[in-house]
Amino acid sequence: MSDEAHAISKRRVYTGRVVSLDVDTVRFPNGAVGELEMLRHSGASAVVPFLDDRKSEDPRVLLIRQYRYATEGVIYEIPAGRLEPGEEPKACAIRELREETGYEARDVRFLTTFYTTPGFTDERIHIFIADAVNPGNRALEADEIVELCPVPLSEAMELIRTGGIVDGKTIIGLLFCARFGRFG
Amino acid sequence: MSDEAHAISKRRVYTGRVVSLDVDTVRFPNGAVGELEMLRHSGASAVVPFLDDRKSEDPRVLLIRQYRYATEGVIYEIPAGRLEPGEEPKACAIRELREETGYEARDVRFLTTFYTTPGFTDERIHIFIADAVNPGNRALEADEIVELCPVPLSEAMELIRTGGIVDGKTIIGLLFCARFGRFG
Numbered sequence: 001m002s003d004e005a006h007a008i009s010k011r012r013v014y015t016g017r018v019v020s021l022d023v024d025t026v027r028f029p030n031g032a033v034g035e036l037e038m039l040r041h042s043g044a045s046a047v048v049p050f051l052d053d054r055k056s057e058d059p060r061v062l063l064i065r066q067y068r069y070a071t072e073g074v075i076y077e078i079p080a081g082r083l084e085p086g087e088e089p090k091a092c093a094i095r096e097l098r099e100e101t102g103y104e105a106r107d108v109r110f111l112t113t114f115y116t117t118p119g120f121t122d123e124r125i126h127i128f129i130a131d132a133v134n135p136g137n138r139a140l141e142a143d144e145i146v147e148l149c150p151v152p153l154s155e156a157m158e159l160i161r162t163g164g165i166v167d168g169k170t171i172i173g174l175l176f177c178a179r180f181g182r183f184g
Numbered sequence: 185m186s187d188e189a190h191a192i193s194k195r196r197v198y199t200g201r202v203v204s205l206d207v208d209t210v211r212f213p214n215g216a217v218g219e220l221e222m223l224r225h226s227g228a229s230a231v232v233p234f235l236d237d238r239k240s241e242d243p244r245v246l247l248i249r250q251y252r253y254a255t256e257g258v259i260y261e262i263p264a265g266r267l268e269p270g271e272e273p274k275a276c277a278i279r280e281l282r283e284e285t286g287y288e289a290r291d292v293r294f295l296t297t298f299y300t301t302p303g304f305t306d307e308r309i310h311i312f313i314a315d316a317v318n319p320g321n322r323a324l325e326a327d328e329i330v331e332l333c334p335v336p337l338s339e340a341m342e343l344i345r346t347g348g349i350v351d352g353k354t355i356i357g358l359l360f361c362a363r364f365g366r367f368g
Contacts, residue, residue, distance in 0.1 A: 071299055117309075119228075172356060
């Protein structure tokens with residue numbers, strides 16, 4: 001038995017701005033054959049930005065609040081965005097922090113890479129931690145309204161525990177920092 | 185300025201087995217109009233199953249390993265699956281644990297609900313914690329090969345830290361248990 005699946009045929013049913021959708025006919029490792037819907041995504045980077053000395057006991061994290069059509073409301077997130085063609089994940093994280101918050105990133109460290117929902121998409125998000133310094137002008141896209149929300153890490157933990165933070169990458173980035181340290 | 189976006193027109197470009205894809209023309213809260221790709225998903229439940237007294241210092245978690253076409257390999261996950269029409273999230277978590285592992289769920293408690301990747305899908309995953317007891321027969325689908333992997337919680341934490349666990353819901357479920365307690 002092979003540990004791999006093989007596409008017998010591939011059919012692109014939609015090519016979009018952010019995502020493309022394939023319906024592939026696949027032979028699975030156990031020999032079964034089936035159709036699989038697979039959303040293709042170029043990947044993204046996110047950053048957990050600290051406003052205070054991140055080694056200190058309860059530093060503030062710079063969260064953002066923005067409207068999401070998918071959630072039909074405004075949610076807390078860490079700054080993030082799609083990789084541009086050829087862009088390194090770290091450069092993307094730095095760029096997104098600047099564009100969405102106006103802050104520069106300093107002492108940027110890699111935290112982890114994860115699959116958002118591997119049942120139907122190959123999207124991966126690379127998460128970094130950084131100090132957010134020297135606030136300047138932002139560069140938001142036409143459809144972006146982004147509110148800056150400095151929140152003490154302890155309060156962010158409480159928002160996760162009580163369901164006040166519902167975005168996957170944000171929960172992972174913050175819990176990762178709280179559990180495994182802030183690399184200060 | 186309204187805090188809501190309004191769909192001016194909706195176009196379903198694909199209706200599938202697991203997901204459907206809409207391309208909606210949307211007026212955003214700031215008045216801008218744009219097209220938005222939105223993958224519609226019915227939602228899912230997942231469960232962090234403990235094999236030992238979950239109040240104990242380092243109980244074993246019942247992880248599974250399965251092949252994912254999206255990741256082109258076998259990955260660690262917690263048991264999970266899609267909600268059936270009309271199914272309660274808790275019932276879904278109990279059913280998926282039984283089908284994928286053969287174990288019954290006891291003392292099931294709700295942990296959290298999160299959006300997997302709200303930039304392009306409305307998928308939400310409800311995560312529970314449970315004791316896994318009375319192993320019996322599994323009920324896998326034709327294309328499922330699921331290996332059972334009991335892992336001490338401390339080792340699961342190490343797998344998250346080192347990038348050995350890359351699935352979003354699994355990282356969230358395990359870090360949530362480690363941070364906020366196991367409700368024993």
